[in-house]
Amino acid sequence: MKKQRRRCKHCKCLLESCPRVPKHDYCNKKECQKARKRDWQKKKMAENVVYCNDQKDAQKLWRENNPDYWKEYRENNPGYTKRNREKQRERNRSLRAKVCRKPDCQPIAKMDTAIAKMDAIGPETAAFSGRYRLIPLTGQMIAKMDALIVEISAISSG
């Protein structure tokens, strides 16, 4: 039988495959066989939505049956946990640096200006009656919770 020289699709090593098996594109290494399976699965998922959903269901089921998998994985791989924690810290940093752009979220500086303006008007005008937003502060950060709406009304006009 005539042999054909081909390369493994995954590791690119030369493989002697039989020309009569045209789909034999991977060598026998464990990781290459895994790659072959992944490739096959990907193809299968693309052409068959039902199969894809079955896979997703199977994965979900597996996660439900192995709830401690990631916990144990993290315990057995402290490096992974450390890296993750560092990434989280990085995310927190950038979150803190970001200015909230929600239209109903008052930055602290704007609040200060509003308070100063109110002082200028004076308490004798009932101008400060109305509804105000109370935004709880946690340290330097605006707490990530909805602002409380309070209503202030002047009881006596002096």
Ligand SMILES: [Zn+2]
């Ligand atoms: Zn290979």
